[in-house]
Amino acid sequence: MTDNNDLWLTVNLDDDSADSAREVVERSHVAMGFARGEQLDERALVGAPLPVVSQWLFDRGAAEAALVRSSTVDGVFALDPEGFSTRATNGVRALPDGRLAIDARTDPQRVLLEGPSVRLLLAIGLDEVRAVSLGVPALPLSVPAAPVLPEVCAMPWLLGERVAPPWLVDKFSIRSQGSLYSRAVAIASVARLCPAASTLAAFGAAAVDRVLAGDTPDARAGAWLSALPTETRSALVVAAQQECDALRDGLDILMEHCAEDSAGGARIATQWLERRDDLESVSILLRNTDGVAQLRDDLAQLDEQARSLASTWDALAPEWSEQLQCSASEDPGTWWTEER
Secondary structure (H helix, E strand, O other), X not given: OOEOOEOOEEEEOOOOOEEEEOEEOOOOOOOOOEEOOEEOOXXXXXXXXXXXXXXXXXXXXXXXXXXXXXXOOOOEEEEEOOOOEEEEOOOEEEOOOOOEEEEOOOOOEEEXXXXXOEEEEEEEOOOOEEEEEEXXXXXXXXXXXXXXXXXXXXXXXHHOOOOOOHHHHHHHHHHOOOOXXXXXXXXXXXXXXXXXHHHHHHHHHHHHHHHHOOOOHHHHHHHHHHOOOHHHHHHHHHHHHHHHHHHHHHHHHHHHHHHHOOOOHHHHHHHHHHHHHHHXXXXXXXXXXXXXXXXXXXXXXXHHHHHOXXXXXXXXXXXXXXXXXXHHHHOOOOHHHOOO
16 A cells, blocks of 8 residues: 555455455545534444345345455455445445455445435444444335345256357356346346357257257246246346346446546446346346336336437447447347447
8 A cells, every 4th residue: 555646455355366456436524424514423333234234235226236244354345336326435445346345454444335315334344344324214224035046057058059158157157146136147148148150050950950949048048037936036027127227327327437537437337238238138038027017118218318328428438348249249239239
């Protein structure tokens, strides 16, 4: 660590990888513990089990919002603030994948997460997490009953004779260990984006026969979905709807980065486009599920709003993405895969 204008930190997270963070997270008096210009009473901060805080973030943020503790280093945490804007103290660093690394080994750290009508202040110490919901009304830290996470079918069974590109294999591996929505993204992405053209070229008429017989990743993904309990399928529709809402909120964040000419705008724009692509895959998987019609209507409205921001996308200049390139090839005509 050098000075406040050039902050570096390397931490070991749960995946045992070393991440070097070079982006300085915005700091403010609010994140230091002040609300509405007045110092926050420390008694307002209540101790909360980490799973409770993580569930609170998941319920009110985007699909992957979560807080996890390092399994190898006491006082080190990883926060995925998806769906929230953040302000934090000096021991919090932004990682290239969008997470925040929180180093509370020496000094307690604070993170303020803000979303639509939601403000949560976290105080994170070496072995404890305290939190308070700011604003009126305060939102309680409570854990609703979570659906049982379904097992994800093995990728070879899902693929059949197809061969997935490495980026899709990695995506499936990571996503299949996550939340209900994340697991659906894993299944749906393979069903929609595993290259069909290369399979037809390699297996010829035999591949055509399999397609005609319904022996495809899409059909297998549909069988996986159909085998889920009704309440789990309903919860998945709700999770997809929440992701749609989070993407709509994310457009405001993109415009802010564009207005501020932020160096990280291109990466954030690419992540937004990939999340929109993920949601397309999930919505197709859910196409015959009760309640999905409203999701499709909301997606159409989201797309209309996002496409109207042509100058914003041009200014942000999203980065090259293997996923978006594959989506443009396998599912042509989607606006979020257009070259910019």
